[in-house]
Amino acid sequence: MKTEAENVLKLRNVRPTAMRLMVFDYLKNRKAAVTLADLENDFDHSERTTLYRTLKTFEKNRVVHQINDGSGIAKYALDLNFQDKFSAKDLHLHFHCNVCNATVCLTDQKIPHISLPEGFVAEDMNLLLKGICDNCT
Amino acid sequence: MKTEAENVLKLRNVRPTAMRLMVFDYLKNRKAAVTLADLENDFDHSERTTLYRTLKTFEKNRVVHQINDGSGIAKYALDLNFQDKFSAKDLHLHFHCNVCNATVCLTDQKIPHISLPEGFVAEDMNLLLKGICDNCT
DNA sequence: TTGATATATGCAATAGAGTTGCATCACTAA
DNA sequence: TTAGTGATGCAACTCTATTGCATATATCAA
Ligand SMILES: [Mn+2]
Ligand SMILES: [Mn+2]
Ligand SMILES: [Zn+2]
Ligand SMILES: [Zn+2]
Numbered sequence: 001m002k003t004e005a006e007n008v009l010k011l012r013n014v015r016p017t018a019m020r021l022m023v024f025d026y027l028k029n030r031k032a033a034v035t036l037a038d039l040e041n042d043f044d045h046s047e048r049t050t051l052y053r054t055l056k057t058f059e060k061n062r063v064v065h066q067i068n069d070g071s072g073i074a075k076y077a078l079d080l081n082f083q084d085k086f087s088a089k090d091l092h093l094h095f096h097c098n099v100c101n102a103t104v105c106l107t108d109q110k111i112p113h114i115s116l117p118e119g120f121v122a123e124d125m126n127l128l129l130k131g132i133c134d135n136c137t
Numbered sequence: 138m139k140t141e142a143e144n145v146l147k148l149r150n151v152r153p154t155a156m157r158l159m160v161f162d163y164l165k166n167r168k169a170a171v172t173l174a175d176l177e178n179d180f181d182h183s184e185r186t187t188l189y190r191t192l193k194t195f196e197k198n199r200v201v202h203q204i205n206d207g208s209g210i211a212k213y214a215l216d217l218n219f220q221d222k223f224s225a226k227d228l229h230l231h232f233h234c235n236v237c238n239a240t241v242c243l244t245d246q247k248i249p250h251i252s253l254p255e256g257f258v259a260e261d262m263n264l265l266l267k268g269i270c271d272n273c274t
Numbered sequence: 275t276t277g278a279t280a281t282a283t284g285c286a287a288t289a290g291a292g293t294t295g296c297a298t299c300a301c302t303a304a
Numbered sequence: 305t306t307a308g309t310g311a312t313g314c315a316a317c318t319c320t321a322t323t324g325c326a327t328a329t330a331t332c333a334a
Contacts, residue, residue: 015301017311036291047313052292057311068207070263072321073291095257106257112249114264119271120232120243126207127251128263134256152330154282173320184284189321194282209292210320 004028012061019046023054024063024078032102033067033075033094069096069103069128077105091125097133104133141165149198156183160191161200161215169239170204170212170231206233206240206265214242228262234270241270 002010005024009016026042027034039051055076058064064076081090092107111127139147142161146153163179164171176188192213195201201213218227229244248264 015310017300019312049293049314050312053311056293068205070205072205072209072211074209093251095253095259098260106254109251109253112251114230114246114249114266116232116246116266117243117271119274120266121269121274122232122266123235123268125267126263126265128265129251129253129257129259130262131260132258134254137256137258152281154330156283186285186322187283190282193322 008063012063014057014061014063019050020054020057023051023058027064027076027078032104033069033077035073035075037073067094067103067105068126069094070130071096071101071103075103080105080107089124093127093129095133096128096130097136098130099132099136102133102135145200149200151194151198151200156187157191157194160188160195164201164213164215169241170206170214172210172212174210204231204240204242205263206231207267208233208238208240212240217242217244226261230264230266232270233265233267234273235267236269236273239270239272 003021005021005028006016009020009024014020022043023039026039030038036048036052036055039046039055040048043051055064059066059076062079064078067075067077069075079090081088090107091111092105093109093111094103095106096103111125114122114125116122140158142158142165143153146157146161151157159180160176163176167175173185173189173192176183176192177185180188192201196203196213199216201215204212204214206212216227218225227244228248229242230246230248231240232243233240248262251259251262253259
């Protein structure tokens, strides 16, 4: 019986090292998106570079996606569409709380279709809302 | 007869120094959003710090707005709603071209209303589309 | 006009996130 | 078992953003 972490990493062709499994579980248990600094703080005796490369490997293999919430610091959250190997990119909006500084994925909020002027072709989209989150209201 | 630059800066309570007027006109004549590095390149013998603080002053006084296009480098574009002193923030979408790397304001594209889960209060919004711009198709 | 005050600029140093090179270690497959 | 590939540890470095402080310039009231 394999853990979810092992299954997902295998599905994404990421070798399930001890560090990667721990980082996966860490991400899994956090409600808000995670920075490299978060990992450094919470994985006390781990190497910054290894954590960095873990995130980059996860990103490249679609285990996580990077979120840019305007703070200038990259945040990462797990991709949730682990079902199949070639699932489409999961477009959803992100919410950044100006009070607690947390950034979360709102995967249930669908992004409406945006029409563009002639000549523009959209390939990707990021929708970020800022305000006060449900923990801070 | 004052120039537009002088009028706008006065309206925004920004002292119209020579540098600021030049930067304003520069921004005015560029179709795409501008980085600090752009200013450094095109204002050859100017101080990086002065250009930096010019952008920051413009931003604070709502002469420009900052755009985060995911490149990790801040870009700036003129606010266009100069009409009145206390006009509301002009929400519009931004388009980043993956080919020429330009980022532009699409002020005519209205951002649809987004409904949020209970407890979330939105104060601001950023919508970024990435793809191929009209110059590159 | 002049002196006091506030603001802008120039220059240098620093902060901080992100990234890379390289040696060593661990795992995998033949 | 061994060669080869990938992961990790450690250090150095890049690049953008930011700050401190001295000097210059503008503003304003007397
Ligand atoms: Mn997300
Ligand atoms: Mn804009
Ligand atoms: Zn909050
Ligand atoms: Zn383009």
